[in-house]
Amino acid sequence: MIFFRKNPNKSQTAIEYLLLLGVVTLIVWVNFKSILKDTGTVANRYYNKVAPGIMGEPPDIQFCPVCGANGCETACGENCSNCPGDCPPICDGNLTCDPNPPNCETLANCPDCQPPPVCNNNGTCDPGENCNTCPQDCHCPQDCSCCGNGVCDNGETCVTCPADCGACCGNGVCDNGETCQSCSQDCHCPQDCSCCGNGVCDNGETCVTCPGDCGDCCGNGTCNGWENCLVCPSDCGACPPGCRLTSQSCDGSFGPFCCAGACVSHVCQPFCIPRGNDCSGHGDECCSGHHCDPLSYTCRPD
Numbered sequence: 001m002i003f004f005r006k007n008p009n010k011s012q013t014a015i016e017y018l019l020l021l022g023v024v025t026l027i028v029w030v031n032f033k034s035i036l037k038d039t040g041t042v043a044n045r046y047y048n049k050v051a052p053g054i055m056g057e058p059p060d061i062q063f064c065p066v067c068g069a070n071g072c073e074t075a076c077g078e079n080c081s082n083c084p085g086d087c088p089p090i091c092d093g094n095l096t097c098d099p100n101p102p103n104c105e106t107l108a109n110c111p112d113c114q115p116p117p118v119c120n121n122n123g124t125c126d127p128g129e130n131c132n133t134c135p136q137d138c139h140c141p142q143d144c145s146c147c148g149n150g151v152c153d154n155g156e157t158c159v160t161c162p163a164d165c166g167a168c169c170g171n172g173v174c175d176n177g178e179t180c181q182s183c184s185q186d187c188h189c190p191q192d193c194s195c196c197g198n199g200v201c202d203n204g205e206t207c208v209t210c211p212g213d214c215g216d217c218c219g220n221g222t223c224n225g226w227e228n229c230l231v232c233p234s235d236c237g238a239c240p241p242g243c244r245l246t247s248q249s250c251d252g253s254f255g256p257f258c259c260a261g262a263c264v265s266h267v268c269q270p271f272c273i274p275r276g277n278d279c280s281g282h283g284d285e286c287c288s289g290h291h292c293d294p295l296s297y298t299c300r301p302d
Contacts, residue, residue: 158175174187244256244257273286
């Protein structure tokens with residue numbers, strides 16, 4: 001070797017140096033591969049605890065995080081029993097109480113664990129029992145309502161229990177709450193309700209009581225109660241000369257007097273149609289606090 005030669009040849013010395021360098025490089029490379037292999041195994045285990053199977057090895061429990069770190073680590077053995085903070089219970093709604101992982105259902109967190117209805121079949125309707133949960137012990141109407149049993153029992157009507165007795169409208173009787181407008185099959189005028197609004201000026205109806213059927217009073221040649229020379233001169237004639245209009249001064253006793261409306265505190269008040277009188281064609285002239293009903297065309301309270 002070159003370390004013991006006294007007068008080494010230069011070319012030989014260079015070759016020996018190259019050989020020595022190759023040996024050293026080989027030794028270093030072998031050791032480095034061993035280090036890489038060990039490091040890769042550690043990394044493999046670390047990544048497997050985050051995403052099991054991603055590196056091809058099963059998770060190593062020594063690399064799993066503690067409970068409460070990264071959500072429910074099922075690959076590391078966490079479940080709703082040993083780590084409820086990360087793995088919440090699952091209530092699947094299958095009506096079966098499953099207290100084991102992965103469900104961990106309990107009475108507090110899942111309706112599936114509710115106890116079955118009490119029904120001891122002792123012939124007495126005990127507390128907690130009813131006609132639905134224990135029909136053997138509970139009977140209607142003494143223990144509970146019969147409504148819902150599919151039979152229109154004594155005391156039930158289409159009003160109190162339509163589920164058993166059917167809808168009222170159409171049964172041939174004008175029941176409470178039905179009108180000629182809401183249930184014309186059962187309710188008939190004039191025996192059940194007013195005929196006003198049926199388009200026919202029936203016996204007893206007038207242009208005052210039902211202008212919708214009998215027409216507007218103004219123009220029929222009669223100066224009816226609410227009509228006056230301002231709103232219906234065709235029936236009531238022209239207003240007399242000198243009468244005062246709304247907001248003008250007046251004297252209710254000796255004149256000047258108001259053409260229409262009352263004289264209050266020596267001032268002519270606005271004309272308005274009193275309650276119950278025809279307002280067809282004059283819907284904005286009902287007295288204060290009233291409106292013109294669109295069905296009967298009379299002034300009604302607001």
